[in-house]
Amino acid sequence: MKKYAYIGCLGFIAVITTEFGVIGILPQIAEHYHISIDRAGMLLSAFALVIALTGPFMTLFVLGFDRKKIMITAISIFLLTGIISSFSPPFWLLMLVRILPAFLQPVYIATALSVAVSKGDKKNENELMSIVFSGVAIAMVSTVPFATWLASKLSWEYSFVIQSIVSLIALFVVYFFLQNMPVREKKSYGSQLKILKQPTFIISTAMNFFMISAWFSTYSYFAEYLNKAKGMDNTMVSYMLLLFGIVGIIANRVSGKMLNKNITNTTALFLSGTILIPIFLYFSGTNTIAVMFVIALWGFLYSPSFLNASTYMISSAPNSLEFANSLATSFGNMGITLGTTIGGWIIATKGVQYTPWLTLVFGILAFTMIIIRRYLEKRSTPLQNKIV
Template sequence: MLPILLLSAAGFSVLTTEFMIVGLIPGIAHDLNVSTPRVGLLVTLFALTVATFGPFLTAYFARFERKRLFVSILMLFGLSNLLAATASSLWILGIARLIPALGLPVFWALASETAVDIAGVEHAGRAMAKITFGIVCATVFGIPLSTLMADAWGWRSAFAVLAGLSIMKGLLLIQFLPKVPPLRAESSLIQQVKILRTPATLGHVLLSVLVFCGMFTAYTYLADILERLAGFSGQWVGWSLMAFGAVGLIGNTLGGKAVDRHPLIASMVFCFFLAGGMIALIPSIHSSFGLAVAMGVWGITQAALFLVSHVRVMKIAPQAPAFAASLNISGCNIGIGLGALVGGRVIDTAGLGSVSYVASGFILTAIFLAALLMLAPDNRLTPAQS
């Protein structure tokens, strides 16, 4: 299990790099003298870069020896975060965000494939739960601690610390990760692309787009909601985001068990409760108990859907799991980018308090799509796949 645990630890740095900006948006906007929605576009830039280049980069780099590849990606993340820490404008910060966006889909797709191959496809959910533990830790510790650091020492300190952690973990992989060759003979790009002809594959990726669009329409601006609507200080925002991520440990466990039984039903159930948590957020904003319950439900289901969405697509295309994973990563990041864009537009037109309601609309649409996939016999996951 050591290789999976090392990859999980590396995944913490990789995913923290993508998502920690959620807690830094208010500070960056103030320091660089730009609006909150403009800083939110950095989330869109990162996500759409992943979506555009992810599948092709993954298909190309899948032929490389894994240890060297993973170490190179972590060093790349370290240098890009160092650039972000010294950025003097939104443009330079955008470049610093663009660079790691090229490495994230390669790492995430191939690390996922490695874990599933080690555990076996019948235990894909449990294997992915170990890998996605790094993601959950990114939300439990990475995003909240970066928010607390930003409040105490400025947002640049968060990028600087993450740069050091990324480089340190790259060195640890050099020391302790054994050489891991490609775990199967990689098929040609043309053969991998053939899975796009399967309606079920496209349907499952579209489902991920909708789910993540809903998530990040609201989650991108959660720190702003807590600061401006709930009246929390920067320190309380950090602790609130940590609690939000901590309950995600529950969702990660529940998702890992549920997805091996029936991926689509798991998606629908978690989406239903996610929409409920989002809808309840604003009416409960001034009630400590109500806000805690709404954020708790949201945090548990969001963490579960990270894992469920990923395994769901890998299981629908077992003949090309790494390419399927990269397609799903692209779909998720299209959703993330669109969500940040939609959320910023909602703030400009209808106000910050409307964001969670619009987000829940996307989630409810995802439930409807999942029901359609279940009703179409050709699109169902067969018992052999699930």
């Protein structure tokens, strides 16, 4: 049944609009508060850091709670964040209300995925997960660019108004259209934690970390990069985000179907963007048509990254879906923190035009992890055959 996947997707749109909605307005926030762009970037990196540090623990803590109540609580906090942020509070308060929903973001994602696959066929599991994760791409094509466009025409506070509206709609749908889903049998902590001893899971976690670090080294400063390196104004940036998102929706569906056939090859294919995009951005110069082509390709290869990372990690721990996914979310956001932080440092010391090369470096590290995991799996197969 795809109904639950689409409900999870809608909530995901609210979650992603809140987390990434600031990307297109960071220059305006920096100007309003008279701070540097790398300090404004802390609104993204701090959010991600909280997720990275608390995600798995929060997910384990709520394993026994009704899944509908978990989703309602998480989205309510996101709604509160948007409302307070829209009143342009002091920067310290803006930072505080940005951090609060981060505690429940991985909980929402893990719960939404669990709800989606609980009513579907096992063979279509990855496709159902791709529907939930398509919320990322839909947010990129709708709410995030619209909020950026509205902020460019009015003021940055309106971006948070859009975030609040999306969260309110998601809250309404979850409350009225999702049935109560109490947990019948709570899994023990020990059964979940044992995946931390599996070498392939540890390597898969590292791949996730480096891949997300790679993408967000540049993507976190998408607006700043297009402003300074490509000479685009804020309105043009909103159009580029729209293009980015449209292609991303297609990419998520394509990736979901490909993952059902081969998880490793699909992950590697989309990961190739961390190598190709920096090179293409360099050679595209300030040619608008060329830059649009690269951004479209960027959106296609980037958008399924969270889906690919989660699926890649879960494939090495199939019996611990919720905990494995919370770790995927946690380490993915740790990657966002590292990528955003080092990207900000590169901008402050060298210039924004150098951030794509950081993407390439992290991308190579991620590919290295895929190669190591393949080696470990091939080495373990003969041992399993001998035991049998």
